Amino acid sequence: MRKKIVCLGDSLTYGYPYGPRISWVYYTAQKTGLNLVNAGVNGNTVEDMARRFKRDVVMHKPYALVILGGTNDAFCSDISQAETINYLKEILKNALEHKIEPIIGIPIPVSDPAIGAKLERICLSYRELARSYTLSILDFATPFFQLGSNSSREEFYLDGVHPNQKGYKVMGETAEAFFKQYLSVEKLNYP
Numbered sequence: 001m002r003k004k005i006v007c008l009g010d011s012l013t014y015g016y017p018y019g020p021r022i023s024w025v026y027y028t029a030q031k032t033g034l035n036l037v038n039a040g041v042n043g044n045t046v047e048d049m050a051r052r053f054k055r056d057v058v059m060h061k062p063y064a065l066v067i068l069g070g071t072n073d074a075f076c077s078d079i080s081q082a083e084t085i086n087y088l089k090e091i092l093k094n095a096l097e098h099k100i101e102p103i104i105g106i107p108i109p110v111s112d113p114a115i116g117a118k119l120e121r122i123c124l125s126y127r128e129l130a131r132s133y134t135l136s137i138l139d140f141a142t143p144f145f146q147l148g149s150n151s152s153r154e155e156f157y158l159d160g161v162h163p164n165q166k167g168y169k170v171m172g173e174t175a176e177a178f179f180k181q182y183l184s185v186e187k188l189n190y191p
Contacts, residue, residue: 027172
């Protein structure tokens with residue numbers, strides 16, 4: 001039996017506005033045969049994800065967990081970067097306590113410059129946290145930037161925040177490539 005991987009996130013994991021069958025999770029599962037669980041909830045902050053960890057992650061008894069959040073945190077002026085990171089640390093701690101291997105997802109950029117700057121700072125903290133915990137990073141952001149620029153690739157967006165169908169496919173291709181490399185060390189029963 002293939003081991004399960006839960007994908008905990010917000011609308012970028014859920015597949016908003018199209019639904020889970022257009023999400024990067026579905027695309028990756030179809031391309032790889034991996035047993036991926038879409039635990040994306042539209043509008044979630046990292047705090048929301050931490051609160052539903054037991055229900056949406058532990059109950060599945062996964063081998064690994066992809067955590068993709070922070071975009072909604074960046075949009076909320078009353079949520080500090082430190083709070084976002086503290087809730088991510090809580091998720092990481094809970095995952096490790098349950099012997100679930102966490103993978104930190106780096107969210108795609110947004111078109112709003114002010115929100116984008118906050119999200120970029122959050123993503124830098126995610127990368128530092130991954131280094132300090134020696135965790136894998138699933139970098140969804142890089143393919144969404146114009147080559148050699150900080151501008152996002154508009155052809156992948158529906159509204160400057162959410163991917164269009166082409167964008168979800170790019171996220172899926174990114175996850176597919178990541179898991180092929182991640183699994184090359186034969187951690188999971190890869191088909």
